[in-house]
Amino acid sequence: MKTDDYTIRLEKKEEYREVENLVREAFWNVYRPGCSEHFVIHVLRDDPAFVKELDLVMEQSGELIGQNMFMRTVIDADDGRKIPVLTMGPISITPRLKRRGYGKKLLDYCLKQASAMGFGAVLFEGNIGFYSHCGFDYARNFGIRYHDLPEGADDSFFLCRELIPGYLDGIIGVYQTPKGYYVDDADVEEFDKAFPPKEKLRLPGQIF
Numbered sequence: 001m002k003t004d005d006y007t008i009r010l011e012k013k014e015e016y017r018e019v020e021n022l023v024r025e026a027f028w029n030v031y032r033p034g035c036s037e038h039f040v041i042h043v044l045r046d047d048p049a050f051v052k053e054l055d056l057v058m059e060q061s062g063e064l065i066g067q068n069m070f071m072r073t074v075i076d077a078d079d080g081r082k083i084p085v086l087t088m089g090p091i092s093i094t095p096r097l098k099r100r101g102y103g104k105k106l107l108d109y110c111l112k113q114a115s116a117m118g119f120g121a122v123l124f125e126g127n128i129g130f131y132s133h134c135g136f137d138y139a140r141n142f143g144i145r146y147h148d149l150p151e152g153a154d155d156s157f158f159l160c161r162e163l164i165p166g167y168l169d170g171i172i173g174v175y176q177t178p179k180g181y182y183v184d185d186a187d188v189e190e191f192d193k194a195f196p197p198k199e200k201l202r203l204p205g206q207i208f
Contacts, residue, residue: 001109006060006102008109010053011067016045019057019067024195026092032208033200037090039183039191041069047180049073051086054114058093058106066093066106070114070122071180075144077173086114086122087178107134111163120167123160123175136161143172 001008011019020038027035044050049072058066068091075083088110093103111134114122123139139146139160146158158175162168 006058006065006105008056008058008106011055011057011069015057015064016042018064021195022064022067022094023090023092024192024198025095026098027090028198029201029203030206032206033202034188034192034198036183036185036188037092038195039188040181041067041090042191043183044069044071044178044180047071047178049178049180051114053117054086054088054110056106056110056113058102064094065097066102067091068106068110070110071178073123073176073178075123075168075171075173075175077171079172081171081173083168083171083173084120085175086119087124087175088122089124089126103130104134107131111135111161115163118164120164121160121162123158125157126159128156128159131159131161134161139175142168144168145174147174147176 020042023041024035024038027037051070051072054070056068057064068088070086070088073085073087075085077083091103091107093106111122123144126136128136128138136159138156139158140155142160144160146155149155
């Protein structure tokens with residue numbers, strides 16, 4: 001996709017480190033002191049569940065300003081079926097362009113591509129305040145529970161959007177996060193040594 005302002009295209013292998021640094025800059029000190037998301041995408045690219053056709057970057061005037069990626073996973077339905085779905089992220093926009101609409105433009109395009117490939121639904125962890133503008137709702141409203149979450153616990157972070165209308169009709173079950181998203185802190189620390197030094201800060205609003 002190309003506009004007068006930006007291009008959205010597939011990530012190239014030679015851009016991997018540049019994209020990882022973009023993700024690092026976007027998430028640094030946001031959810032925790034430092035971040036792990038740049039190592040997560042490094043790991044996920046080699047995961048069998050990784051959807052290469054949905055590994056997308058946003059470019060503006062020769063600079064990479066955004067990225068998103070998707071993984072295949074399943075809902076373990078209460079009736080024994082395994083329902084194929086997607087999860088996504090991390091999704092990133094370079095810090096200087098945040099809150100200017102680029103994230104929504106990138107996500108809308110990504111979801112359109114996923115729908116064209118025949119995927120039925122996307123579930124992931126995010127902020128409903130932003131993602132509701134891209135068609136997401138609480139996953140509980142689709143009858144889907146988050147794995148390992150105690151009954152009655154806050155699940156407002158767990159979101160869902162059907163890409164095929166009615167895809168989740170009659171489905172009640174538990175969503176499974178792909179194992180590739182779980183990384184060891186020691187591995188993150190070692191990986192981060194290859195990037196320019198940045199100060200880790202404990203800030204209000206961090207959740208880890």
